[in-house]
Amino acid sequence: xxxxxxxxxxxxxxxxxxxxxxxxxxxxxxxxxxxxxxxxxxxxxxxxxxxxxxxxxxxxxxxxxxxxxxxxxxxxxxxxxxxxxxxxxxxxxxxxxxxxxxxxxxxxxxxxxxxxxxxxxxxxxxxxxxxxxxxxxxxxxxxxxxxxxxxxxxxxxxxxxxxxxxxxxxxxxxxxxxxxxxxxxxxxxxxxxxxxxxxxxxxxxxxxxxxxxxxxxxxxxxxxxxxxxxxxxxxxxxxxxxxxxxxxxxxxxxxxxxxxxxxxxxxxxxxxxxxxxxxxxxxxxxxxxxxxxxxxxxxxxxxxxxxxxxxxxxxxxxxxxxxxxxxxxxxxxxxxxxxxxxxxxxxxxxxxxxxxxxxxxxxxxxxxxxxxxxxxxxxxxxxxxxxxxxxxxxxxxxxxxxxxxxxxxxxxxxxxxxxxxxxxxxxxxxxxxxxxxxxxxxxxxxxxxxxxxxxxxxxxxxxxxxxxxxxxxxxxxxxxxxxxxxxxxxxxxxxxxxxxxxxxx
Amino acid sequence: xxxxxxxxxxxxxxxxxxxxxxxxxxxxxxxxxxxxxxxxxxxxxxxxxxxxxxxxxxxxxxxxxxxxxxxxxxxxxxxxxxxxxxxxxxxxxxxxxxxxxxxxxxxxxxxxxxxxxxxxxxxxxxxxxxxxxxxxxxxxxxxxxxxxxxxxxxxxxxxxxxxxxxxxxxxxxxxxxxxxxxxxxxxxxxxxxxxxxxxxxxxxxxxxxxxxxxxxxxxxxxxxxxxxxxxxxxxxxxxxxxxxxxxxxxxxxxxxxxxxxxxxxxxxxxxxxxxxxxxxxxxxxxxxxxxxxxxxxxxxxxxxxxxxxxxxxxxxxxxxxxxxxxxxxxxxxxxxxxxxxxxxxxxxxxxxxxxxxxxxxxxxxxxxxxxxxxxxxxxxxxxxxxxxxxxxxxxxxxxxxxxxxxxxxxxxxxxxxxxxxxxxxxxxxxxxxxx
Numbered sequence: 047x048x049x050x051x052x053x054x055x056x057x058x059x060x061x062x063x064x065x066x067x068x069x070x071x072x073x074x075x076x077x078x079x080x081x082x083x084x085x086x087x088x089x090x091x092x093x094x095x096x097x098x099x100x101x102x103x104x105x106x107x108x109x110x111x112x113x114x115x116x117x118x119x120x121x122x123x124x125x126x127x128x129x130x131x132x133x134x135x136x137x138x139x140x141x142x143x144x145x146x147x148x149x150x151x152x153x154x155x156x157x158x159x160x161x162x163x164x165x166x167x168x169x170x171x172x173x174x175x176x177x178x179x180x181x182x183x184x185x186x187x188x189x190x191x192x193x194x195x196x197x198x199x200x201x202x203x204x205x206x207x208x209x210x211x212x213x214x215x216x217x218x219x220x221x222x223x224x225x226x227x228x229x230x231x232x233x234x235x236x237x238x239x240x241x242x243x244x245x246x247x248x249x250x251x252x253x254x255x256x257x258x259x260x261x262x263x264x265x266x267x268x269x270x271x272x273x274x275x276x277x278x279x280x281x282x283x284x285x286x287x288x289x290x291x292x293x294x295x296x297x298x299x300x301x302x303x304x305x306x307x308x309x310x311x312x313x314x315x316x317x318x319x320x321x322x323x324x325x326x327x328x329x330x331x332x333x334x335x336x337x338x339x340x341x342x343x344x345x346x347x348x349x350x351x352x353x354x355x356x357x358x359x360x361x362x363x364x365x366x367x368x369x370x371x372x373x374x375x376x377x378x379x380x381x382x383x384x385x386x387x388x389x390x391x392x393x394x395x396x397x398x399x400x401x402x403x404x405x406x407x408x409x410x411x412x413x414x415x416x417x418x419x420x421x422x423x424x425x426x427x428x429x430x431x432x433x434x435x436x437x438x439x440x441x442x443x444x445x446x447x448x449x450x451x452x453x454x455x456x457x458x459x460x461x462x463x464x465x466x467x468x469x470x471x472x473x474x475x476x477x478x479x480x481x482x483x484x485x486x487x488x489x490x491x492x493x494x495x496x497x498x499x500x501x502x503x504x505x506x507x508x509x510x511x512x513x514x515x516x517x518x519x520x521x522x523x524x525x526x527x528x529x530x531x532x533x534x535x536x537x538x539x540x541x542x543x544x545x546x547x548x549x550x551x
Numbered sequence: 552x553x554x555x556x557x558x559x560x561x562x563x564x565x566x567x568x569x570x571x572x573x574x575x576x577x578x579x580x581x582x583x584x585x586x587x588x589x590x591x592x593x594x595x596x597x598x599x600x601x602x603x604x605x606x607x608x609x610x611x612x613x614x615x616x617x618x619x620x621x622x623x624x625x626x627x628x629x630x631x632x633x634x635x636x637x638x639x640x641x642x643x644x645x646x647x648x649x650x651x652x653x654x655x656x657x658x659x660x661x662x663x664x665x666x667x668x669x670x671x672x673x674x675x676x677x678x679x680x681x682x683x684x685x686x687x688x689x690x691x692x693x694x695x696x697x698x699x700x701x702x703x704x705x706x707x708x709x710x711x712x713x714x715x716x717x718x719x720x721x722x723x724x725x726x727x728x729x730x731x732x733x734x735x736x737x738x739x740x741x742x743x744x745x746x747x748x749x750x751x752x753x754x755x756x757x758x759x760x761x762x763x764x765x766x767x768x769x770x771x772x773x774x775x776x777x778x779x780x781x782x783x784x785x786x787x788x789x790x791x792x793x794x795x796x797x798x799x800x801x802x803x804x805x806x807x808x809x810x811x812x813x814x815x816x817x818x819x820x821x822x823x824x825x826x827x828x829x830x831x832x833x834x835x836x837x838x839x840x841x842x843x844x845x846x847x848x849x850x851x852x853x854x855x856x857x858x859x860x861x862x863x864x865x866x867x868x869x870x871x872x873x874x875x876x877x878x879x880x881x882x883x884x885x886x887x888x889x890x891x892x893x894x895x896x897x898x899x900x901x902x903x904x905x906x907x908x909x910x911x912x913x914x915x916x917x918x919x920x921x922x923x924x925x926x927x928x929x930x931x932x933x934x935x936x937x938x939x940x941x942x943x944x945x946x947x948x949x950x951x952x953x954x955x956x957x958x959x960x961x962x963x964x965x966x967x968x969x970x971x972x973x974x975x976x977x978x979x980x981x982x983x984x985x986x
Contacts, residue, residue: 091637094615097587119683121563124595127953150557156684170555190653220587460611535608537643
């Protein structure tokens, strides 16, 4: 039985070669991953982080008209308060109703942990359906019920006939993987197992009356439209401005663009199969889903990196254009867009030339942004990827080719970031959300590696990234002063030694 | 207490413990569970409590064992031992607290055994058991402080007759804990007392170590911190006094009078000064307050600590008319009984449930020509009530966890100054959307 047929999805650790602890260079990282030595690496000191449940929830809360049922002890859902606020904003930015996300927790107690929580889960799902009348109920299975062995799939199977909502289970116990990227697979697994991904007759389309003379033309029109439709797969870190830029570029090639799966509703998801091509915007985000759609529905896919910076955007667009035989058009479009954008960024480039930069965050982002900015004259001091898996191989082969001498770490650990900033002394850090305050306390200028309120992709993206960097250097007083009044928790001796001394084989 | 919950306004015992530790000076957490718990739980208060943020060594800086499948199967003792050893090597702290999560409790790790290997060698370290299935964040507050004060700290050799400890406000889950504690400290100092509040930037580790010598523990909650104070009395012989957090002049007058009586002091001067200052400002605002007819029906939706003080302030100081006071904590019958007063309380947690109860109790005008509805209405609750208020056309201010629609630093509502702040915020909210 393949992964797709299992009720509980695999964690990435069992599906891919993966790791979260490494220091070296890009070419060694790629071979270390291929040979499996990356799998063995760990740390003898860890700081708290996130888990695959957090990212699964991040994705689920974007789905319209859904309710989340946490099958968990009372604490696991705590971050849903903030995710609800975040997703309301994202919905509003996409012209959707910014309703808060209702969520419930089975609130497992000591007695439930001993006696099982299946009955409670059933009651909670039924209450959620009755009270909120959602289109989808996401049942989120965390560590505790996974350890006690609650048969959530059986509960979901039985309860489906008693509720009006679709029930989608997301198995995401944090202990099964330290790599939060497992969440993407979990979410997609839940979506394709729990939802109907084919259009419904009379709801989504009108079936052709038998023997009608128009049938052939209608069929042809349908096929033509489908043959020009592209599904672009978004992510929580990709904001509406990026979707707009990608849509603008692909529309200019005569394609119809639809975004999935975040900020989609049940009815929109049902039409996911009505497209000629699925396109990812991040190598490690969507392969599980796109391979499924290819296997089940025969829809081909393109995974060609992240459209960030001139070279990566060109490559990404050309790969899509190749599929549709639009290479010439794409090439013209890209040349034209590049000409405009390069002229626009000229004044910025003079101000940032030679600035020493450290990159920190998601594996594809850091690799892509580092090579993109290196090409514009930045000096890349180091790259820190939160995790690495074989999906990121093309990105890091590119890093190996272009930034062979640049140190690459696989680390989501704040103490190692702190050490690198203090010892490498970058002029600027491009870093993941959640670290910005800590970098400011070190007195170092930094900007977001991604920000859903900003633009990062395509030509508008590169312009806005550079504009933001120049803006950052215009006044650094806040962080200069803050750093003088912040005491770090790490003993000074740590900064005299190896940043990665706690990585072990 | 075993029912499912809709959008609970609390997290787990570990979350409460981490919030406490993250707001104590030089105390370092070691989270013994998966890597995700520490980060996710810290986020709930780092953002959800008026953007409290991470402290010296909390949130993504908090040392964590990060147990995985291997430890779930084979036990996490070795990983814990390694993590403690390296935490002591890397992180500069005066006290280290190992807090457990669900996973390591379920597999039965001997956390205390591993920790005692280090405490026997003289390292300042203790462990607390804080799985979610044993209680929520408020319990976590009691559990971790009980560990520090009643298990870790030695008995005081002598008492300081002027020293008081303040308990009952839970960092993060009482979003104004810092401002409230600072005002309580300021007021008690005016009486000539010394005050340990533990959680404000002005406090140091020495406030923790001096606590066993206190002459009185004041618990500013009828529910939270009470067990802790009882155990404290048993271990250190310090009596405790449970009272409501005083908000506004009337409550603060009473509070100071009572404290002064217990110490044989006179509160008259402090009370007169406090009132002079309060009314010096409050009186001037009467023009705006009255000319603009800012009298409201009020519904409060808060935790048990804030419920009575807030309702009383709105009724007494502003002359508003109380319609409902909801307590959102998950309480036992005995705890509910402890909250009995002249203000009737309703107990509910879910956003939907509370909105429904409000609508059932106070029906809305369905097109009648003459209808005595509950308006103008002000809902003082959490950010979760924002939508409820919008739907009813009511004013809304977030004062209870979770608070996402405002940023809080040293603001507090306790005492005389807090009474002014609350007035400013309630009315400022109206002024800010007037234009």
